[in-house]
Amino acid sequence: MKPADILSTHNLKRTSCREGIINAIALSESALSEQEIRNHLEGTYDRTTYFRSFKTLEDSGIIHKIVIDNQTIKYALGSIIKEKRKHAHFYCSKCKKVKCMSSVLTPEVRLPEGYHISETELIIKGTCNNCNCHDE
Amino acid sequence: MKPADILSTHNLKRTSCREGIINAIALSESALSEQEIRNHLEGTYDRTTYFRSFKTLEDSGIIHKIVIDNQTIKYALGSIIKEKRKHAHFYCSKCKKVKCMSSVLTPEVRLPEGYHISETELIIKGTCNNCNCHDE
């Protein structure tokens, strides 16, 4: 599905910024930071526009935000677009890339009486296959 | 073990700020944000001092940082102090408290060939027993 269609499907207006964001993320095999997305886009947009675009796209489930630590925020396509189950995210401390690990699903946890779960995040940190390969 | 002893054990100088931080966290049943810790302390310290104190204490494993999202950062005692295994953290979206869920250990994940794991974080979001109780 094209970025434009994704937006229409979710009753969102088609704007170049939104389409660009979706496109950039869709083309990348790893999750992207705001900065990385900005570099991919042709047009130049205000920070506020990115902020609100991310929010809108996230609210619709088109993208999802992955917070590695408070200085490392990445965006990937949401499960609505890529029919994926809830998966873990891997952060490589060398190349700083974040990849969705579709082979690792987030566990079904059991909490004490009275707790309600809305969301579970599993973040794995380490070094990726690519970085380890170059080392040897 | 008292805050002062914890510091000595780790070859760190005893300062009121560090002791205060450890003390505040130790007395709380939930993880604390910088702001919450600051409110607990008697003395007033510069932001930089907090920043560096957290870093030092974290490097020594005395405390650990829990990043819920980039605007919600909490600190809890490290596993060195409380002999705990790596556990999940629960974030209540109502009361905003973060609790260490010692009953839920982080899973042992298996990644594709070439990946090396240094750390695994499991964050569960939802509503806690206390908040759900008051609802009904």
Added chain:
DNA sequence: AAATAAAATGCAACAATGTTGCATACATGA
């Protein structure tokens, strides 16, 4: 107890991100 060396702190300055209000520009359905 005083001196000293090493380390912690406060202050200034700056970067990145988050966030809101408001005027203006734009997309889309009629």
Added chain:
DNA sequence: TCATGTATGCAACATTGTTGCATTTTATTT
């Protein structure tokens, strides 16, 4: 094409992270 509801850009401000440097403090040595 027009009208309307939105999206955008700009300004302004909050929070957190981060570094350099001068000053103060801790802990050790005399």
